[in-house]
Structures are given as C-alpha cells and as structure tokens.
Amino acid sequence: MERATADGDLELRFAAFADAHRERARRLAWRLVGGDDAAADDVAQDAFVRAWLGLARFRGDASLGTWFYRILVRQAAQHRRWRGLRELWGGLGNPDAADPRPRPDGDPALRARIQAALEKLPRGQREAFVLVHLEEFTVAEAAEILGKAVGTVKSHLHRALTALRRDLGDLAAEGTES
Amino acid sequence: MTRPPISHDPDRPALAPGDARLVARVRDAFAPAPMSGPERARFDAAVQERVERARRRRLAWPALGAGLAAASLAALFVVRQPAPTGAPPLVAETEAPAASVRLASAWAGELLYGEAYEDDGIEEYEALPAEYAAIAGMLLDYD
Numbered sequence: 001m002e003r004a005t006a007d008g009d010l011e012l013r014f015a016a017f018a019d020a021h022r023e024r025a026r027r028l029a030w031r032l033v034g035g036d037d038a039a040a041d042d043v044a045q046d047a048f049v050r051a052w053l054g055l056a057r058f059r060g061d062a063s064l065g066t067w068f069y070r071i072l073v074r075q076a077a078q079h080r081r082w083r084g085l086r087e088l089w090g091g092l093g094n095p096d097a098a099d100p101r102p103r104p105d106g107d108p109a110l111r112a113r114i115q116a117a118l119e120k121l122p123r124g125q126r127e128a129f130v131l132v133h134l135e136e137f138t139v140a141e142a143a144e145i146l147g148k149a150v151g152t153v154k155s156h157l158h159r160a161l162t163a164l165r166r167d168l169g170d171l172a173a174e175g176t177e178s
Numbered sequence: 179m180t181r182p183p184i185s186h187d188p189d190r191p192a193l194a195p196g197d198a199r200l201v202a203r204v205r206d207a208f209a210p211a212p213m214s215g216p217e218r219a220r221f222d223a224a225v226q227e228r229v230e231r232a233r234r235r236r237l238a239w240p241a242l243g244a245g246l247a248a249a250s251l252a253a254l255f256v257v258r259q260p261a262p263t264g265a266p267p268l269v270a271e272t273e274a275p276a277a278s279v280r281l282a283s284a285w286a287g288e289l290l291y292g293e294a295y296e297d298d299g300i301e302e303y304e305a306l307p308a309e310y311a312a313i314a315g316m317l318l319d320y321d
Contacts, residue, residue, distance in 0.1 A: 018225070022213070022218065022221060022222070023212065023213060026210065026213065026221070027209055027210055031208060031209070040210060041221065041224070044221075045221065045224050045228060046228070049225060049229050052225075052229050053232055053233075053236075106207055111207055111208055114204050114207055114208040115208065118208070133201045133205065134204065134205045134209075136190075138189035138190060139189065139190065139191065140189065154191060157191055158191075161193075161201075164200065164204070165196075165197070165200065168200060168203075168204065169200075171199065172196035172197065172199050172203075173196075173199070174199070
C-alpha cells in the first residue's frame with residue numbers, strides 16, 4: 001500500500017517534471033542531434049517514454065532531472081549512431097534539409113556554421129559543451145549525466161572551447177552580440 | 179537575446195570575456211524555435227500515445243509467452259499418449275529369435291561353404307562322420 005502510494009507520488013512528480021522540462025528536453029535533443037526538428041521531437045519523446053516506463057527502476061540516488069537527462073543524452077547518441085549508419089549505407093541523410101521549421105529570427109548561415117563546428121567535435125566534448133555552456137547545467141550535473149568524472153568533463157570543456165575558438169573565433173570579438 | 183555572462187557562477191568554469199561572448203553567441207544562435215501551444219499539445223499527445231503502445235506491448239509479451247508455453251505442453255502431451263488399442267502396430271512384428279538364428283547360421287554357412295550349403299544342412303552336418311562332425315562343431319560352434 002505504501003509502495004503504491006510512493007509509486008503514485010513518483011508518477012505525479014514525474015508528470016510535473018515532464019510538463020516543466022518539455023521545452024528544455026527538446027532543445028537539448030535538438031542541439032545534440034545537430035539541429036534536426038523531427039529528430040529532436042523523436043529523441044525527446046522517446047526519452048520521456050523510457051523514463052516514464054522505467055520510473056519503477058528509479059532509485060532516487062540521483063535527482064529526477066539528472067536521471068531523465070542521462071536517458072535523453074543516451075537516446076540522442078543512439079540516434080546519431082543510427083543516422084550515421086543510414087548515411088553510410090544508404091546516403092539517406094541530408095544535413096542541409098535538417099531545418100523544416102526555420103526560425104523566423106536569427107541567421108541561418110551562422111546556425112549552419114555553428115552546427116558544422118559542433119559536429120566536428122568528438123562526442124564527449126560536444127555533449128559536455130552543450131550541457132554546460134548551452135543548457136547551463138553545472139559541471140557536476142553534467143558529469144553525473146554523462147557518467148564521467150568532473151575532471152574529465154572539465155577537460156572536455158577546455159578542448160571543446162579551444163576547437164570552437166579556432167572555427168568560430170570571429171564570434172568572440174566584441175560588438176558581435178545580436 | 180543576451181544573457182548575463184555565466185563566468186560569475188561558482189559552479190561553472192570561469193570563461194575569459196572572449197570565450198564568454200563566443201559561448202553566448204552560440205547559445206543564442208543555435209537553438210530551436212520555441213514550441214507553440216499546438217506543438218506542445220502534439221508533443222504531449224505523442225508521448226502519451228507512445229507510453230500506451232509500450233504498455234500494450236509489455237502486456238502482450240507475457241500473454242504470448244504463456245500461449246506458446248501452453249501450446250508446447252499440449253503438443254508434448256499428445257505425443258506421449260499410448261497408441262489406441264486395436265490400432266495397427268507402428269513397427270512390423272519381428273520374427274521369432276529362433277528364425278533369426280537360423281537365418282544367421284544360413285548366412286554363415288553360405289559364406290563358409292558356398293551356395294551348395296543350406297541351413298537345413300544341419301542334416302548335412304549330422305550326416306558327416308563323427309570325427310568330422312566334431313571338428314565342424316568346434317569350428318562352427320554347433321552344439
């Protein structure tokens with residue numbers, strides 16, 4: 001009985017969490033899969049479903065957020081692997097067609113440049129950079145989400161910034177903010 | 179959309195001003211359009227639909243497994259049933275052991291003595307003189 005109540009409480013908490021984190025989850029997925037709207041929807045929805053179905057296995061020793069975003073990051077990585085395979089075998093992937101709902105604001109060329117620069121990063125660096133610098137997780141949270149040591153994440157962040165400075169250095173100049 | 183520099187946060191790595199500008203530009207330029215109300219509703223409906231589908235699949239697997247197990251047990255039971263009385267035997271009844279021995283000895287005799295030998299050659303054996311019959315008995319193990 002107590003267990004059922006606890007499970008019910010957890011489901012309510014997760015429903016509230018899903019409502020509050022829908023936008024962030026989709027944005028993180030969008031950034032991790034390289035700016036593809038449909039893929040971002042798919043990855044984020046799949047992460048919510050997996051988390052929902054796996055609530056019974058949630059042990060509570062991580063925060064609900066960390067646990068959920070770990071699932072999402074893995075789903076995004078899996079999507080990228082499958083996409084890589086599809087591109088390898090069938091040439092189905094077309095990075096230029098990955099913007100079916102273009103933003104009314106912003107610079108599409110700049111977005112494409114950033115996407116290309118992020119795609120060049122190794123997976124660990126890209127995930128750490130997106131989590132910490134773009135999604136504003138703390139380094140400790142990112143380390144827990146990625147299942148890596150804090151020092152490793154810091155190293156990834158340093159290397160990612162070095163690479164991005166090389167590819168997107170002009171964005172660091174003063175007076176370039178929009 | 180400019181956000182406050184993140185280098186003041188103690189939980190984040192400190193960034194040089196140039197890096198902070200770079201990160202802020204990337205953060206602002208590389209983001210999806212916010213979801214509209216109908217998009218949010220579609221998103222939630224899709225999640226709900228996937229959850230239901232996954233639940234149905236989870237329920238279907240044990241039912242399918244139980245059905246397969248029941249079918250296997252039933253098949254095993256049918257195979258292990260004894261044949262009904264009065265039904266023809268599955269295997270032709272074998273000849274009497276004595277007949278088998280006679281056939282075997284006929285084959286051995288033919289091999290030793292050629293076509294002239296017949297199994298009823300016991301009579302021939304018995305017709306031999308006593309000392310030859312004793313030697314033949316030793317060689318051919320006739321008792």
